[in-house]
Structures are given as structure tokens and as C-alpha cells.
Amino acid sequence: MRGLRDLPRTVWLLAAGTFINMIVSVTFVFLFLYLTGPRGMSPGEAGLLVGLGGAGLMAGNFTGGWYGDHLGHRRVLLTAAATSGLLLATVPLLPTPALFLALPLAQYASGVQRAANSALVAVIVPEHTRRQAFALVRASANGGFTIGPVLGALVATRLSYDWLYAAEGLGSVAMAAWTARVVPARLTPHTRPPRDKGGVWPALRARPAALVLLLAILVTDIVYRQQYSTFPLYLADHHMDTGVYGTLLALNGVVLLCLELPAALALRRHAPLRIVGTGLLLVAAGYATLLLGANITTAVAMMTLLTLGELLYKTTATAYMADEAPPHVQGRFQSLYAGVSISGVVLAAPLGGTFYEAAPTALWPLCATLAATAGTAVLLTTSRKPHQRESRETAEAGHDGRPQPVA
Template identity: 55%
Template sequence: MGTFKDIPRAVWMLVLGIFFNSVVAFTFLYLFVYLTDERGMSVPQAGVLTGIGGVGLVAGNFTGGWFGDRFGHRRALLCAAVLSGVTLVLLPLIPIAALYALLPLCNYAQGAVRACNGALVAVTVPDAVRRQGFALMRSASNAGFTVGAPLGALLATQFSYTVIFVADGVGTLLFAVYAARVLPARGRERAKPGPGEQRGLWRELRARPAVAVLLVASFFADIVYRQLFSTYPVFLTDHGHATQVYGWMFSINGGLILLLELPVTAALRKRPPLAIVGAGLMLVGLGYGLLMFGAGLALAAATMLLITLGEILYKTPANAYVADQAPAHAQGRFQSLYAGVSVSGVVLAPPLGGALYEAAPGVLWPLCTVVAVLAGCAVVGAGRMRPRSLAGRTGVGAGVPVPSRSAGTREGTGA
């Protein structure tokens, strides 16, 4: 089993670009404020427009990998990054009515960039260090966000919100130029199915029931996880905590991820991936469960600690497991499926959690606990599933990978 030193140079270079792109990707943090401030929209109008943009983001994650499988992952990444950069620059310049079309397009491109980044890591990194490759990508993204959030606030305060859109757009275009230079123009970015391999995505998924279970569990778990960005701060405010407390809670989240994700991934690289994912989802559920006992600072901090540890455990191994199980010719589509379900809560968590919190606030946290724990149990149970045959055949000829101990792609084989 390899370590970080076995990750190819091209991936390290891509990760450096992802860090830079995350530093300038601060517009989504301040979009709502920008719409209600500089654009003069009402809160309900801004909410509708932001929600429409969220749909575009999820759609981009779900479909970006398809373009990579069809046209090449490098080419798809560059096209999506250019589209994202151009639309970001144009957003402050167009009338409000046009935002309803341009914002979803911009978010769609950003979602596609995320899916293409994941697909490029999946097809470039050797199987034995795939988890480490995804952990490196996540760490770079989180580190960039940690730097970018206060930088965006500084630019908005000193200049205007318009400046941060232009800075984000120009930075994204620079990322596209950088990626075009550092990523190989040819290589393992695209794979065609060999004789007997199946092209149908749903047939490939049916042949891998553990992947299907993981995707469904991740969909529901993300709705629970993203209550952290919607009902959790409202809960803290309703219990008398100032806005700064929520900021401190997120400093715990960001700090722990930056400190622990890479060493934890390396330490657990030989452990069965779905067992790790399941444990992580259960920790997320237990974190929300603590809120049933109150909203004191100690409980709020313990909640954030458990959720963050759960996030560290489940996100990287889940992404790597999907990549390990994907047939070569559908790697991008598998990555898009996981990318899509892993951001589904962006659209669904605020309205669902908000409605339940308004109607029955005492029910929200127990329900979050139950959903996340059940999702974790389902993923752990999926570790005992085995790939099914396609057209009466199993193995590579049927498009189902035959995992090896060194690749670490199956439960029970020292993954």
C-alpha cells in the first residue's frame, strides 16, 4: 500500500491549482448578501435566485463527469473552468432578470469543475494511493477556503461585492490556463470500453450493489450534514449565542480537517473503506444527537467535533471507493454520481430542515441522528456485498473490476 510520495506529479500540480482556485472561490459565501445589498433584491427574491443557482451546482456535479468520459477529462475541466470564469465576471454587469439564467449556468460550470477534478484524480492516481489522492484534493480545497473566506470579506469591505465576483472569475480563468499547462494533453484521461464491457451506467451500477447503497446513503447523509449551514446556526441564535459563536464552531471544523485529514487517511489506508465510511456517517448522526441535550457552548463544540471527525472519516474513503469500483470507461460518470449526491444537501437541506425546525424543532435533531446512523449501518452492511455478473460474466470482461489486495477495493481484503 503506497503513501503520498507515490502520487503522480501531475496530481500534485493539479492539487496546487485547486488550492489557488479555492482561495478565490469566495463569491458563493457572499452571494446572498450581494443580491440583497448591491442588487437591492428582497430576501425572498434572493432566496429563490440562490436556490435556482444551487440546482445548477448540483446538476453540474451530476453531469460533469459524463463530458469527461465522452470528450476527455482534461478537456472537460478546461471548458468548464473557462465557462465558470467568464460567467462570474459577467454576473455583476447584467440586469437582474438575466441573473435567473446566468447564475445557474455559472454554478453548473463550477459543479462540473468539481466533478472533473475528481475524475482526473481517479484516473491518474494508482489504485494503491487513491484514498490519499482524494484526501490531498480535499485538503487543498479546504485550505484554500480557509484563506479565501476572510480574503473575500476584506475585498468586499474595502471595495465592493462586485470586485469579489471579478476576482473569482479572473482567478478561475487563471486556473484554467494553469491546468492547461500542467495537465498532460494525452494519457489516462479517457478510456474506451473494451470487448464485452458494458456502456450502460445503470447496468454498471446494478453490477455493483455496494456502490449503489453508498450513493443512496450519501444522498440522505448530505441532507443531514448540511444542516450545519442552515438550521444549526439558527438553533444557536435561538438559544442566545452570538453570530461569532457560529464562526468559532467553524474554526474547529476547518482546523481539524487541515490538521487531521491527511494523517488519518494515511493511518487508515489499509482498513476496509466502507467500514470507515459507515463509522463516519454514524459520528455525524451522533454529533447532531448531542443537540437534543441542549445548546450550551460545550455541547455545541462537541457537536462540531463529532461532525467534523465523521466528515474526515467518510468523505475521502467514499469518493475513493466509488473510483476504485468504477469501470475505466465510466470513471467520470461514477465520479459525477458521487459528486452530485455529496452536494445534494445544498438544495434540499435548507428547505427540508427549515420547515421541520419551524414546525417541530424538537424533532429535527433526533431525526438527523436516526437518518445518519441508519445510513452508516447501511454502508457497513454493503461491505459484505459482492459484485454481480453482467450478461452471465464476471470480472473485467463484464466491466466489473476484480479488486486486488494491493488496490484495496473490496471490503475484507485489507482495503
């Protein structure tokens, strides 16, 4: 496909490794069942540990880019992937109390790896091909994850959950080895950032559109991930069983797998913030359809609109943050985006569940309003005059016009 041919061979090899790795990266899908089953935890204890793991994942995403900017993104990715893999591989051997330390640490390392991977793609790919590169890596991940849970269920039921942890642990270590092989150190030169300025925040203040985008994604991810918490509860409350919910999630996966990469290629020359804003509005429209009634038709319409919104905003927003980042804070820009883009992992269920319990009929209007507000805010940033980006870049340069470092 035209547009993909411009991508470096390294990105294709990374995408291939991602596809294979995602096939075995399914332990989180079965984590609650594993903890309350073979490990004998109560639902409350299991919920606490799952929450700690989610907090570790978010913390890793927020800090991984800082490590990469200071130590090199390739080095950080290799270390984090190997650490996460070794911790997961030892889970079957650990006593149950030790899981309260091992699993959050593994999730933290996984979050660091995720941020470092995004930054690594950003620094090895030219700016004009970043959307295609991120779309290719996401498509590979989605393809692997389409297969993974099915195989994981077979392994867990016919063998044991322990094999899932062994497979994911070895897969993560293998991914580190594969990345070390296909991404030579010379492709990712690293220089320690200078210390004369205040780090990532001056760069963000000079880029208000990027700051608006981060806030919009933070809000939208909490809304978006209601599909994994309150939405199945809503379906059950309206006599639609788990089979219906599973079919809707399959619809999400198929649409992403078939359309996300072609959409990124078709829209690669369009203004990124307009694409992101439109995607967020589609998320809002998805939840708004639930106001029309609780039935199969509205549920399918909701999931379709939500998925179309996802395929528009997620890849494009990731690439936009990479394009906006000064080289010395590329990792921290990717970390900020990676962190806010999974904020719903920690916040969606407790916030949505509390609100649904208190006022179930008001949750979907609130979700639609929040996502619509976020999308509108992003679209309004596109009204900025074209010369403003150049003015920002000039402001970051010295009086002689040469760029000055920002720590």
C-alpha cells in the first residue's frame, strides 16, 4: 500500500515482533479469574491487586519517557521488557502474598516498555511517516490480541493459568532480544539533555494545542473505557447476556483490524487535530445512541461509533505528540500521552461504577457530554493561525535564530 513503502524496514520488523508478542500477552484478561480461582483470593483482595497493577501500569507509562530521554529509549525498552518478562515468568512459583509486590512491579515495567516503544518508533521514523508507523504497530498489536485471548482460554482450561504467565514472560524477554537485534544502537543516538531550562513543561507551555490534547484524551479515556466496566453491567440490566457483550467486543476488534491502518493511510495528509477532534466526537455519539433505548440495535450502533472514533483519534494523537515534541523531550511527550491514554484503566471503573449506582440513567448523557466537550476543545485549537507554530519555534530559539536546548 502506498504510504507504507516509506516506512523503514526496522518498523516492519518491530511490528512483526509486536504481533507475536501480543499473542501471548493475555494474562491481564484472565487475572481476576486466576486470583479468585487457583490463588484462592476473595473478590475484594483480587480487586485490590488488580487496582495496584493498574496503578503500576499508569506510573510506568508516565515515567518511561523520562528514563528514555536520559538513558536512551532503546536501552530502556530492552531493560523494561526483560524485567517485566522475568517477573511474569516467576509468578507461578511465588507465594500468593508476594504477588502484591511482583504483579504491580511487572505492570510498572510493562508501562515503561510501552512508553519507550512509542518514543523509539518516533525517533527512528521521519515526521511525515509517523502516522503510518504508529498505525502499523497498532494494527500488529490488534491482530495479535485478536488471536491471543482465544488461545489463552484454551491453555488456561486445558492446562493451567501458570502456562499463561510462563508464555507471556518468555514472550516479553524474546521481544527484548528481537528489538535488540532489529534496532541497532546507532539508529537511536542519545545525548544527555542540558540542564539550563525547566524540562518538559516549557516545551508544553509553548505548545498549548498539545496540552489541550492531553487533557482531552484524559477525559475521553475515562469515558471510552466504560465499555469494559459499566457498559456490560448496563447490558445485563437490560436482559442482554455475556454472549452479546462478547460479540460487541469482537465487532470492535474486527473493525479496528480491518480499517485502522487504511484510515491512517487515507487521512495522513489531513490536519491531525481535526481528525482527533472528529474521533472524540464519534465516541460521544456512540454513548449518545444509548439514549435511544436499550436494545441490540443501539448497542451495535454504540460500539460501531466508539470503534470508528478510536481508530481516528488514537493513532493520530500519538503521532501528533511525536511530531510536536522537541528531540530532547521526545520520550517525555510520549510518556505523558501514554499515561493519559490509559487513565481509564485506573479511573473508569470506580468513577463510572459509583455514578451508575447512584444515577444509572444519567451516566450515558454525562459520557456523551464529556467526550463531546473534549472533541470540541481539540477542534477549536485548529483555528489557531498558521504562523503561530513558527512564532512558537522562534520563541524557543536564541536571539541568533539557532535553537536553544530545553532540559
